[in-house]
Amino acid sequence: MSKLTQRKSLDYIKKDYVRTRTMPGSWYLSSYKFRFNITHHQPMLEKLKEKKLIANQCSGCNRVFFPPRLVCGQCLVKPDRWVDIRDTARVATYAIAYLKNPDTGQVEEKPMILVQHDGADTCSIAELAPGINVKDTYIGMPIKAHWKENATGGLMDIEYYDPIPDDAKDIE
Amino acid sequence: MGRQVAIVSAGFCEHSSKRSDVNMPELVNEAIRDCLKKVPSLGISDIDAFVTGNMPAFEGANMPELWSTDWMGARNKPLLRVTTGGTTGGTVAIAGYYNVTAGLPGIDTVLAIAYEQQSQGDTSVGLASTAYGEISILNTLGIDYDSLSRILSAGAAIGVAAYQATNYMSKARITEEDLARVVVHNRRMAAKNWWAHLRMPDLTIEEVLDTPYVQYPLRYGMLCPASDGACAMLFTTEEKAKDMCDIPVYVNGVASVANESAVLGYDGSGSAQTDPSAQIGAMRSSELAYSQAGISFPRKEIDYAEVYSPFPNQELMWLEKLGLFEETTAPQMYENGTTALDGDLPVNCSGGVNSTNAIGASAMERPAVAALQIMGKADNQVPKTVHTSIGHGWGGSLNLCTLMVMSDEPKRKWR
Numbered sequence: 001m002s003k004l005t006q007r008k009s010l011d012y013i014k015k016d017y018v019r020t021r022t023m024p025g026s027w028y029l030s031s032y033k034f035r036f037n038i039t040h041h042q043p044m045l046e047k048l049k050e051k052k053l054i055a056n057q058c059s060g061c062n063r064v065f066f067p068p069r070l071v072c073g074q075c076l077v078k079p080d081r082w083v084d085i086r087d088t089a090r091v092a093t094y095a096i097a098y099l100k101n102p103d104t105g106q107v108e109e110k111p112m113i114l115v116q117h118d119g120a121d122t123c124s125i126a127e128l129a130p131g132i133n134v135k136d137t138y139i140g141m142p143i144k145a146h147w148k149e150n151a152t153g154g155l156m157d158i159e160y161y162d163p164i165p166d167d168a169k170d171i172e
Numbered sequence: 173m174g175r176q177v178a179i180v181s182a183g184f185c186e187h188s189s190k191r192s193d194v195n196m197p198e199l200v201n202e203a204i205r206d207c208l209k210k211v212p213s214l215g216i217s218d219i220d221a222f223v224t225g226n227m228p229a230f231e232g233a234n235m236p237e238l239w240s241t242d243w244m245g246a247r248n249k250p251l252l253r254v255t256t257g258g259t260t261g262g263t264v265a266i267a268g269y270y271n272v273t274a275g276l277p278g279i280d281t282v283l284a285i286a287y288e289q290q291s292q293g294d295t296s297v298g299l300a301s302t303a304y305g306e307i308s309i310l311n312t313l314g315i316d317y318d319s320l321s322r323i324l325s326a327g328a329a330i331g332v333a334a335y336q337a338t339n340y341m342s343k344a345r346i347t348e349e350d351l352a353r354v355v356v357h358n359r360r361m362a363a364k365n366w367w368a369h370l371r372m373p374d375l376t377i378e379e380v381l382d383t384p385y386v387q388y389p390l391r392y393g394m395l396c397p398a399s400d401g402a403c404a405m406l407f408t409t410e411e412k413a414k415d416m417c418d419i420p421v422y423v424n425g426v427a428s429v430a431n432e433s434a435v436l437g438y439d440g441s442g443s444a445q446t447d448p449s450a451q452i453g454a455m456r457s458s459e460l461a462y463s464q465a466g467i468s469f470p471r472k473e474i475d476y477a478e479v480y481s482p483f484p485n486q487e488l489m490w491l492e493k494l495g496l497f498e499e500t501t502a503p504q505m506y507e508n509g510t511t512a513l514d515g516d517l518p519v520n521c522s523g524g525v526n527s528t529n530a531i532g533a534s535a536m537e538r539p540a541v542a543a544l545q546i547m548g549k550a551d552n553q554v555p556k557t558v559h560t561s562i563g564h565g566w567g568g569s570l571n572l573c574t575l576m577v578m579s580d581e582p583k584r585k586w587r
Contacts, residue, residue, distance in 0.1 A: 010379060010393050013363070013371040015186075017193035027232050029301075036309045045313070067313070069441040073432055092446045095334035096388030109388075114335065114435065116446050124442035125435065134388075139342045155313045 040068045043082060049153040053145075055120050057081040066120035067155070085119035087145040088170045089161065092116040092123040094137050109134045115143065115161060118171065127160045136163070142171055174273030176582050178413035178420040180214075180406050182540035183207025184367040187401035187528045190291040196236055197243035200224075200287050203402035204244060207283070210549065211406065211416050216245040219406075220279045221271055225254045225264040226288050226532035230298035244285060257302065258480075258567020259428070261286035261403065261536025262574030265563075266426045268407040269576075280409050287402035288532035295398055295531070309440045330395065330483075332435050332570055334387040336448040337485035341389060343449065344488070344500040348389055352380040353506050354484035355394050355526060361513070362523025364552040369399040369528040389485075394526075396482035401530030403537045410582060421543040425464030425577035429457035433569035448570050449485075454493040457573040462495070465577040467560070470495040476518055476545050476554060476561035478538040482525045490564060491519065494575070514555050521545070521552045539563025539576040546580050 040056065044067060047054045055066035060075030064083055072079055092114040098107050111134045116123040128137065129146065143161040151157040164170060183206030185191075185199055194202065208214060222244055224237055233239075237246075237253050244251075252271070256263045268284030337351070359375045362368035383393035413420035431453030434445045445452075458470070467473045477496055481487030488502040496517060497505055505511050511519040520526075522541040525534045542561035544550040559581070565574035 010359075010370075010372060010375065010383070012359075012369075013373075015188060017188065017191060019192045020194060022192070025232070034308050036312065038309065038312060041313060063444060065441060065444075067441050073444075093335045093339045093448055095331060095338055096385070097331070098385060098387065112331070114443075114446070121446075122442040122444045123446045139339060155310070155315050 037070060040070050044068050045153045048155075048157045049151050051147050051151050051157070053085050053087055053117065054082050055085045055117075057083050063121040064119060065122050066117050067124060069122075083119070085117050086170070087117070087158075088164070089115040089117040089143050089145070091137065091139055091141040091143060093139060096134050096137075111137045113137070113161070126158070129160050129162050132163060142166060142168065144168075144170055175275050176410040177269050177272045177407055177423045178410055179423060179539075179543045179578065180408055180413050180416045180420055181207050181210040182403070182405045182544055183210065184537065184540070185402045186367050187369040187399040187530055189369065189397060189399060191289065191400035192291070196231060196233070196287070196289045196292065197240035199289055199400060200240050200285055200402045200404075201243040203287065203404040204283065204285065207404035207406055213416055214281070214406075219245070219249070219281050219283045221250040221252070221282045222246040223252045223254060223264050223267045223271060223282060223284045225256075225260045225286050227257065227260060227298060228255055229301050230293050230295055230531065231289055232293040244283070250279065255532070256567060256572065258531060259535045259565040259572050259574045260532045260567070261534055262480075262539070262563075262565025262567075262576070263428060263535075265405055265536050265539050265576060266428055266574060268405060269423050269426055272407045272409060280412055282407045284405045284407060284536065285402065286533040286536040288530040289400045290398045290530065291400050307440075313440055330387050330390060332448070333483040333486065334390050335435060336489070336570060337389050337483065339447055340449040340485045340489050344503060346488075346503045348381060348391070349377060350488075350503040350506070351389070351394055351484040352377040353503075354481075354487050355380050357506060357511065358481075358484075358487075358520055358524045358526040361521050361552055362527035365522050366551055367401070367528070368523040369397050369401075370523070371527070390483055394484050396526050396529040399528050399530040401528065401533050403533040403540055405536060405540050405543070417547065419547045419580060421546045421578045421580065422582045423576060424466070424579050424583045425461035426575065427457040427460035427464075428572070428574045429453045429460065430568065430573075431456070431571040433571045435569060445571070449489050451489065451493045451570075451573075453571055454490060454564075454566075454573045455495075457575045458494045461562075461575040461577045465560075465579065465583065467577065471497070474517070474560050474562055475556065475558045476521075476542060477564070478520055478522065478524070478542045478562070479564045480525050480535055480538055480566040481520070482529055484526065486566070487520065487524065487526070490566070494562065494564060513552070518554045521550070521554055523552075535565030535567065535574060538565060539578065542576075543578050546578060
């Protein structure tokens, strides 16, 4: 067993209980139909094919939402303006997950990040470049989107985010 | 203005990871009997209405009030079920308060019950069922299932709190040792509490730091357990409370505020809460509850605090956001003993959620313990006299906060 996943529990005062009658049961959930309106995502998905990012802006509070949002929670109006945003971003917050690689069975450290694109007021969940040392991650780290070669018009067109230096030309 | 509400009693059942000796209604019954034992003059027939709640789908039984009504003693009486996720207990307590303060004819004494038997079902399935509808939209936006499961593994309760922890740690410039100190504080307090789950009288900081990471910066030893347990609280009017017990505890302010959900947001559209440790909802709920209670200087006026902290970084954060300490100073307060049992502001002397977490009941155990501290009947009673205390609850996707402010004096009436 890998050192990272072995369970080392702490001792505590335990009590033994008499066992009452226990009936095993299982609950097979049926299939559900979750309904979403994704019309507000369509302009963004179209632009992703050209490797460009757009976000929508609330005309009440001027907040910019990326990914676009159907309703602004503060003003209760539909954001109706479309603005271009950059593909540079900042790490808003991060955590390191310890996940088992299905191919090798090894536990890998993987930083999970929330990115806030420059020009947007919201953050979304994403991944960092695979080669990066997790100890170099910090909050406010400048990063840049790494695009897939053939963009298909989905959020996965941005494969991951590459770290860039603080004084990079992209964020001027 | 509604009627003044008082708490006269609170009861708990024994918490454990597997209460294999009882089923869910019996577990509830244990807490109710403990609650009524403390008020000898009151029988079950004197209770006019009931409020109950637990997390749906965690035990695999929906509508559990159908089979636990008789065990609660609620047959042929008004019964209300409230469930709001992690804050279920806090909301049930607030609903009990509302029931009394509304002044409905014939409803004076209300029993609020919150419970959870997590060993009966699968908590992760329950959590997934609450989030799946929101997450499945990411599939339609072009994130395939493999990467979604990677994101999901970081998006469960621990994952969300880990984001919060990294943010808080970089803001307050603290290390994991500070987090471990909070854990040691909680677990040692729990050792003096008969109903707590993880009772570790000899835990040290080194032992906590020796456990592996579950998700950086949270280690296995820092996480809350999954417990089976129940909690009951008795609310009544000011006049009746004086006959029932020596020191009734008056509820002077309640608040339940939701901020925008963090991390995932709604419909996969991200979150405007870019700093998960900013917690505007908690600040707003404390403003509301303190203004109702007439508290202008929370740092001076509040003598005891019970905060909902499954993870140690949250305990530090809530204490600051609820106005009890200056921003980023809470870690020092644990170091210099301000929050100890005999300190200026004792915190989580019951062991907190970090030692005992029966999800549905946790948020109610906080105001329940805070009330018992004022009455002087708590199991780990603080040596000083407690006049004003708060009980806090947290839930949702880092966004929902409940707060109850209690005092040994009724609300000041301005004329």
